[in-house]
Amino acid sequence: MGSRIENVIRTAVHTFATKPNGSLVNTNINHxxxxxRQLLNEICPAEDLGLSRNSGQPRFSLSLFPSRTAPVSYMEIFENQTVSIGVFILKDGASIPLHDHVGMHGILKVLYGTLNVQSYSPSQYIKARRFPVSCISEKDSPAMLSPSDHNLHTIGTVGGSASFLDILAPPYDPDGTCGNIRDCYYYADVGEGGPCNSEIRLLKRTSCPSSFWCDSVTYCGPDIKHLHHEFN
Ligand SMILES: [Fe+2]
Structure with missing residues (x-):
């Protein structure tokens, strides 16, 4: 039997596999x-991902770069044409600006700390339904997004640094070549999108805020190299 992270990768690839026309092979995606989600609830960050028990930081790689100042780091775990799986690590006070995942499914599992997630579902072009902020921690089940629901979100720390495991399908860059890349846009919530419902918001596309950038750290969990051969 493989490691727990291997089971997550195998299940994600199986769940989101697509036919040549882009539709999902799996007809019972909800199951x-x-x-x-259950597999993600059982993930142990230290054992399964090589993240240190207290800080949620990789146990080895960050100490090699003491001058890092990026507010957010990304640790890629696995990526092929079907899914991308990695861990975002947010410093205390950091946030990921409001952004979209056009046509994607997503699963976000908090590993350490607590996050506020403000999500929106697109209702029309740049008009979106705003949901109440959800405050989630490692005790909570994963948050989900789909092409039509909660597809845009902003994610920020609450009372300290935090990290979360992120599964996106399909990936932003399915070929890994930057040749067929799926755009990610950033938005600002600029006010009410209609007279009768204050939760229908008008979103304006913006450039990425200069306060946000992301560097990368190296995965140091269980060996999953064989999966890159198997699934690529
Ligand atoms: Fe996101």
């Missing part, structure tokens, strides 16, 4: 999503 598979529930299995995936």
């Amino acid at each position: 598979n999503l529930n299995v995936l």
Whole structure:
């Protein structure tokens, strides 16, 4: 039997596999999503991902770069044409600006700390339904997004640094070549989008705020190299 992270990768690839026309092979995606959520609930960051028990930082790689100042770091775990899986690590006070995942599914599992997630579902072009902020920690089940629901979100720390495991399908860059890349846009919430419902918001596309950037750290969990051969 493989490691827990291997089971997550295998299940994610199976769940989100697509036919040549882009439709999902799996006809019962909700069942598979529930299995995936359960597997994510059982992930142990230290044992399964090589993240240190207290800080949620990789146990080895960050100490090699003491001058790092990026507010957010990303640790890629696995990526192929079907899914991208990695861990975002946010310093205390950091946030990921409001952004979209056009046509994607997503699963976000908090590993350490607590996050405020403000999500929106697109209702029309740049008009979006705003949901109440959800405050989630490692005790909570994963948060989900789909092409039509909660597809835009902003994510910020609450009372300290935090990290979360992120599964996106399909990936932003499915070929890994930057040749067929799926755009990610950033937005500002500029006010009410209609007279009758204050939760329908008008979102304006903006450039990425200069306060946000992301560097990368190296995965140091269980060996999953064989999966890159198997699934690529
Ligand atoms: Fe996101």
